[in-house]
Amino acid sequence: MKSNFLKLVLPAFAILLAVGLAFATEESNLPYVGYIATQSGYAEIQTDCPNLGEGYCYEGLDQVFNDSGLTDPKRTWD
Amino acid sequence: MSFKGIYSKLVTLFSFLLTILFTYTAVSKLNHLDLFQWRLERMPYISSYASLISWGVPFLELVIAGLLWFPKYRTMSLYASLILLGSFTTYIIVVLKYSESIPCSCGGVISVLGWRDHILLNISFMVLSLMGILWSKKQYNIQTNQNTVQ
Numbered sequence: 476m477k478s479n480f481l482k483l484v485l486p487a488f489a490i491l492l493a494v495g496l497a498f499a500t501e502e503s504n505l506p507y508v509g510y511i512a513t514q515s516g517y518a519e520i521q522t523d524c525p526n527l528g529e530g531y532c533y534e535g536l537d538q539v540f541n542d543s544g545l546t547d548p549k550r551t552w553d
Numbered sequence: 554m555s556f557k558g559i560y561s562k563l564v565t566l567f568s569f570l571l572t573i574l575f576t577y578t579a580v581s582k583l584n585h586l587d588l589f590q591w592r593l594e595r596m597p598y599i600s601s602y603a604s605l606i607s608w609g610v611p612f613l614e615l616v617i618a619g620l621l622w623f624p625k626y627r628t629m630s631l632y633a634s635l636i637l638l639g640s641f642t643t644y645i646i647v648v649l650k651y652s653e654s655i656p657c658s659c660g661g662v663i664s665v666l667g668w669r670d671h672i673l674l675n676i677s678f679m680v681l682s683l684m685g686i687l688w689s690k691k692q693y694n695i696q697t698n699q700n701t702v703q
Contacts, residue, residue, distance in 0.1 A: 501581075
C-alpha cells in the first residue's frame with residue numbers, strides 16, 4: 476500500500492503540481508514592453524529585462540526605456 | 554529507521570523535487586514554444602540551434618522527469634539531470650563571463666531570478682542529483698550485501 480503510494484501518487488502529485496504552477500505563473504514568462512530610440516523618435520519592442528536589478532537594459536546596442544519619452548531606463552540584472 | 558530506508562526516502566524526495574523542476578520548466582517552455590525559440594535565437598553561441606533546442610530541451614526534461622520514477626532508470630535519470638543542469642549552468646557562466654548580450658531564456662517564474670540566483674538554484678539541484686546518484690548506489694550496495702548475507 477505504502478509502496479503503491481510512492482510509486483503512483485507521489486509522481487502524479489509532482490507532475491500535477493508542476494503543471495499547475497506553470498500555468499499559474501504563465502504571465503511571468505511573457506516578455507516585457509520597452510522602448511528604444513530610433514531616428515524617427517522611438518520604437519516599441521519586446522524585451523526580457525524584468526526592470527529589476529541594478530544594470531541597464533540593452534537590446535543589441537540600443538538602451539531600453541520604460542516610457543516612450545525615453546526618460547526612465549529599464550533595469551536588469553548585472 | 555534503517556540506513557536503507559533513509560537513503561531510499563531521500564532519493565525519492567530528490568526525485569520528487571527534480572520532477573517538479575523539470576516538469577515546471579518544460580511546460581512553461583512548451584506553453585510558449587515560439588517565445589522560447591525567439592529567446593534562444595537571441596542567445597549567444599547557440600542561436601543557430603534554436604529550433605532544435607526549443608524542442609529538444611523540454612522533451613528531454615519531461616523524459617527525465619518520467620524516468621526518475623522507474624527504479625531501473627532512476628540512477629541513469631539522475632545522471633541525465635546532473636548533465637543537463639551542469640550544461641546549462643556552464644553555458645550561463647560562459648555567457649556571463651565572455652558575452653555582452655545576456656537575454657534571459659529561463660522558464661516561468663524562474664526568469665525573475667537574477668543570473669547569480671539562477672546559478673545558485675541550478676547548483677542546488679545539481680547537488681541533489683549528485684547526492685541522489687551516490688545514495689542510489691549506496692542503497693544498491695546495502696541491498697546487495699543483505700542478499701549476500703541471506
